[in-house]
Amino acid sequence: MYGAPLSGKARKMLLLGSGELGKEVIIEAQRLGVETIAVDRYANAPAMQVAHRSHVINMLDAAELRRVIEDEKPDLIVPEIEAIATATLEELEQEGFRVIPTARASRLTMDREGIRRLAAEELGVPTAKYEFADSLEELKAAVEKMGTPCVIKPIMSSSGKGQSVCRDFSEAEACWETAMEGGRAKKTRVIVEEFIRFDSEITLLTIRSVSGTSFCAPIGHVQKDGDYIESWQPHFMSEAALAEAQQIAAKVTDALGGWGLYGVELFLTGQGVYFSEVSPRPHDTGLVTLVSQDLSEFALHVRAILGFPVPTIRQLTPGATHTLKAVQETADYTIGGLEEALAVPNSQVRVFGKPETKIGRRMAVALSTADTVDKAREQAAQAAAALRLEYDGR
Numbered sequence: 599m600y601g602a603p604l605s606g607k608a609r610k611m612l613l614l615g616s617g618e619l620g621k622e623v624i625i626e627a628q629r630l631g632v633e634t635i636a637v638d639r640y641a642n643a644p645a646m647q648v649a650h651r652s653h654v655i656n657m658l659d660a661a662e663l664r665r666v667i668e669d670e671k672p673d674l675i676v677p678e679i680e681a682i683a684t685a686t687l688e689e690l691e692q693e694g695f696r697v698i699p700t701a702r703a704s705r706l707t708m709d710r711e712g713i714r715r716l717a718a719e720e721l722g723v724p725t726a727k728y729e730f731a732d733s734l735e736e737l738k739a740a741v742e743k744m745g746t747p748c749v750i751k752p753i754m755s756s757s758g759k760g761q762s763v764c765r766d767f768s769e770a771e772a773c774w775e776t777a778m779e780g781g782r783a784k785k786t787r788v789i790v791e792e793f794i795r796f797d798s799e800i801t802l803l804t805i806r807s808v809s810g811t812s813f814c815a816p817i818g819h820v821q822k823d824g825d826y827i828e829s830w831q832p833h834f835m836s837e838a839a840l841a842e843a844q845q846i847a848a849k850v851t852d853a854l855g856g857w858g859l860y861g862v863e864l865f866l867t868g869q870g871v872y873f874s875e876v877s878p879r880p881h882d883t884g885l886v887t888l889v890s891q892d893l894s895e896f897a898l899h900v901r902a903i904l905g906f907p908v909p910t911i912r913q914l915t916p917g918a919t920h921t922l923k924a925v926q927e928t929a930d931y932t933i934g935g936l937e938e939a940l941a942v943p944n945s946q947v948r949v950f951g952k953p954e955t956k957i958g959r960r961m962a963v964a965l966s967t968a969d970t971v972d973k974a975r976e977q978a979a980q981a982a983a984a985l986r987l988e989y990d991g992r
Contacts, residue, residue, distance in 0.1 A: 608633035615678030616645030618950040622896040699856025727792040740790040752781025796865035807902035829883035830918040859899035890917030918974035920982035922962040924955035938984035945981040
């Protein structure tokens with residue numbers, strides 16, 4: 599039992615990271631009467647626009663992070679991005695604060711090394727072969743050992759930033775520079791991965807709650823430069839492949855523990871299912887669940903972390919999303935074409951309201967439903983194509 603927001607008897611949720619996914623989490627929490635606080639490194643982030651109040655801090659600064667949390671005294675601390683001082687979260691958890699799903703899960707999934715070693719070395723889950731490198735010289739040695747093509751990623755980044763495919767040894771230095779520019783937390787360590795020739799890649803949304811472990815229908819997606827362009831649900835899989843995917847997802851999320859929704863990324867190949875990555879929070883490709891399911895990934899996440907039952911998850915219809923991305927960097931922009939986009943049958947648009955554009959930044963998404971996945975994808979692409987970003991009044 600808890601009281602109304604701002605009453606002194608409210609249940610308080612503090613969100614670390616306030617982008618478009620966090621905005622949907624805040625909305626779902628408020629539907630259940632939760633008092634919400636949004637935190638991010640820049641002002642007027644999407645979730646801040648709907649939260650009860652907000653704070654702008656450097657979340658990698660341990661002292662700043664601790665100060666805000668001790669001042670707010672939230673019942674729930676919900677990380678929504680990777681770039682957080684996770685050692686401080688672990689300290690705060692030991693002092694009695696509740697971190698979602700757990701502080702350990704946040705730490706392990708914050709960097710690709712922690713989660714890859716857990717999955718491959720401790721749990722024995724199938725993954726791509728990998729090496730780590732702390733310098734350009736070590737990277738070149740790793741590329742030579744791994745062979746080309748191979749994938750090079752910063753240890754910590756989001757939305758594909760800093761990720762590249764090294765197709766020839768001569769590209770190693772350029773890939774290193776890309777990783778250094780795109781990584782977060784000033785880490786120079788990178789992971790060099792075997793290039794998996796997959797048939798498709800999916801996100802398997804996995805929910806741990808008082809009701810046990812539940813799965814949403816698999817979500818297919820297309821990425822460019824490591825960042826998703828479109829997604830659809832359901833993605834066709836054989837019963838055997840789906841069972842294998844669910845087994846891997848359950849094994850990884852059981853090891854991470856806690857309650858909440860995990861976005862488990864997997865490769866589907868002719869040799870079986872390979873684990874790729876996991877995020878202990880709603881996944882960007884899961885935006886499709888806003889139109890395809892009775893409970894979106896955000897509603898499921900909030901229910902689970904509040905300790906409420908998660909019933910059978912119903913897929914209502916095939917659905918798809920297609921993103922609108924910026925090609926310039928400016929704080930002076932407008933989004934047009936909504937009339938045309940919303941004229942596409944069975945389509946919706948979410949405009950994120952980010953205060954400025956950056957090259958490659960997602961600014962909006964079109965969502966569509968149809969009788970088939972192919973039709974939904976076609977409609978979502980058509981609606982997204984109708985949207986347009988205008989920069990500096992042009």
